[in-house]
Amino acid sequence: MAATSGAEGTAETQAIWQGRHAPWTPTSKLTKRKHLTKRSQYMMETLSRELEQQSHAQKFPEFRAGDILECTVTVPENRRRTSVVKGLCIAKNNAGWNTSFTIRNIVGNIPIERSYPLHSPNLVDLKVVGSKRVRRAKLYYLRDLGNKFSRV
Amino acid sequence: GGWTDAIEASSAKGFGDAMLARRLLGNARSLCARRWMGSQNLDMEPEGVVEEAGTPAVPLESRPWSPDSRRCGVVAVKCGMMSLWDKWGVRRPITVLWIDECQVTQTKTEEKHGFNSLQVGAGSKKKKQVPTALLGHYAKHQVPIKRKLAEFQVTRDALLPEGTEITAAHFVAGQHVDVTGITIGKGFQGPMKRHGFKGLPATHGVSKAHRSHGSTGQCQDPGKVFKGKKMAGQMGKDRRTVQNVMVYQVDPSRNLLYVVGQVPGHKGNFVLVKDAIRKIWEGEHLRLNPPFPTYIPKLEDELSIDVADVGPDPYEAAIG
Numbered sequence: 001m002a003a004t005s006g007a008e009g010t011a012e013t014q015a016i017w018q019g020r021h022a023p024w025t026p027t028s029k030l031t032k033r034k035h036l037t038k039r040s041q042y043m044m045e046t047l048s049r050e051l052e053q054q055s056h057a058q059k060f061p062e063f064r065a066g067d068i069l070e071c072t073v074t075v076p077e078n079r080r081r082t083s084v085v086k087g088l089c090i091a092k093n094n095a096g097w098n099t100s101f102t103i104r105n106i107v108g109n110i111p112i113e114r115s116y117p118l119h120s121p122n123l124v125d126l127k128v129v130g131s132k133r134v135r136r137a138k139l140y141y142l143r144d145l146g147n148k149f150s151r152v
Numbered sequence: 153g154g155w156t157d158a159i160e161a162s163s164a165k166g167f168g169d170a171m172l173a174r175r176l177l178g179n180a181r182s183l184c185a186r187r188w189m190g191s192q193n194l195d196m197e198p199e200g201v202v203e204e205a206g207t208p209a210v211p212l213e214s215r216p217w218s219p220d221s222r223r224c225g226v227v228a229v230k231c232g233m234m235s236l237w238d239k240w241g242v243r244r245p246i247t248v249l250w251i252d253e254c255q256v257t258q259t260k261t262e263e264k265h266g267f268n269s270l271q272v273g274a275g276s277k278k279k280k281q282v283p284t285a286l287l288g289h290y291a292k293h294q295v296p297i298k299r300k301l302a303e304f305q306v307t308r309d310a311l312l313p314e315g316t317e318i319t320a321a322h323f324v325a326g327q328h329v330d331v332t333g334i335t336i337g338k339g340f341q342g343p344m345k346r347h348g349f350k351g352l353p354a355t356h357g358v359s360k361a362h363r364s365h366g367s368t369g370q371c372q373d374p375g376k377v378f379k380g381k382k383m384a385g386q387m388g389k390d391r392r393t394v395q396n397v398m399v400y401q402v403d404p405s406r407n408l409l410y411v412v413g414q415v416p417g418h419k420g421n422f423v424l425v426k427d428a429i430r431k432i433w434e435g436e437h438l439r440l441n442p443p444f445p446t447y448i449p450k451l452e453d454e455l456s457i458d459v460a461d462v463g464p465d466p467y468e469a470a471i472g
Contacts, residue, residue: 007405024250026252026276027299028253028276037419039420043248044231044232047248074241
């Protein structure tokens with residue numbers, strides 16, 4: 001996934017740094033210079049946010065652990081055929097560009113958990129089709145309970 | 153005063169002011185010396201990319217590669233890691249390297265120095281933070297003050313004039329590079345972590361020696377411990393090179409290199425990036441044709457992101 005080029009970036013990209021300098025501005029052009037470690041962090045955050053902005057995953061709905069999701073995924077190993085995967089979201093790891101989630105379902109009496117990066121090109125579509133009342137951010141306790149609690 | 157007369161006399165003889173300052177004032181600790189140094193404009197911008205300063209004339213022009221050619225490298229900042237998906241949907245771990253105004257600060261030639269090399273500098277520093285000797289060095293070669301200097305040995309045909317900026321466009325997506333950096337320091341570490349020793353059993357009577365190195369040698373012959381015996385000690389914070397790192401993407405307008413995998417060192421540290429020597433032996437530079445001796449910008453050039461060609465669909469190959 002190639003990001004938009006340009007030292008100035010698009011208007012959307014510029015909104016990320018909100019009137020400050022762009023993170024790749026040469027040091028000699030800065031009046032106030034922070035430590036390179038901090039500036040590297042600023043750089044990585046900006047690149048991550050820019051990739052997120054342009055990602056196809058922007059149109060996916062907001063969801064959290066406890067929601068029942070239907071994901072349309074392409075399977076590269078199977079000639080990129082799309083298949084629909086349904087399950088209960090038991091974990092969502094918010095990490096910007098590297099955001100991922102895990103869905104759990106019972107398929108033929110066998111519990112199956114699958115994790116997907118949110119911005120993966122293999123994740124074509126995501127729909128929220130229901131939700132369960134939960135009081136946790138991560139529902140790993142379902143692994144110790146019986147199958148009937150994870151079945152959707 | 154006496155020493156101001158000496159400066160005028162020497163200027164008449166054609167000495168550079170900065171060289172004279174170094175000779176007369178040493179570390180410039182006296183107040184009058186510091187005042188004089190302050191009045192000199194020592195962090196001036198070079199007037200043009202092509203100008204040389206006092207060294208044998210080296211023209212800035214494109215040349216063809218020869219099988220023995222070695223190009224200059226670049227000083228970059230390790231910014232951090234992320235992941236990118238390529239066009240086949242394969243996820244690749246990426247390290248982002250940022251080139252902060254890397255310029256040639258000194259050209260060393262065979263005639264004068266006995267070898268051909270280019271000293272490059274990256275980053276920027278304030279004048280007050282730099283020792284006078286370095287200020288004189290930058291003034292002599294008419295380059296701005298740099299934070300990090302490094303030297304790369306090159307072949308005769310790859311020499312560049314002082315002041316030439318080496319940008320990310322120096323590299324081509326798909327080529328391989330060797331990245332050198334100072335590794336993350338781990339402090340004083342035991343032999344199990346430092347050298348991968350297996351240690352001793354956890355039970356069966358072993359007394360307080362579970363992570364020790366055990367024996368250090370033989371008996372009366374040789375009767376000593378060999379030099380270089382692997383033992384506990386400082387681990388990390390030393391210079392290492394990771395070879396054959398593929399450049400996945402080049403962003404010339406932002407001076408960013410996206411390389412696959414990891415490079416030594418912390419985020420925010422400087423690393424040296426040069427063409428992978430093992431791939432040069434395989435002839436990669438003749439096949440991919442990176443700009444030689446460096447990328448020379450032209451007004452009509454449109455700088456776009458260059459993404460590596462990652463070959464045929466690996467999933468098709470797997471299915472067959």
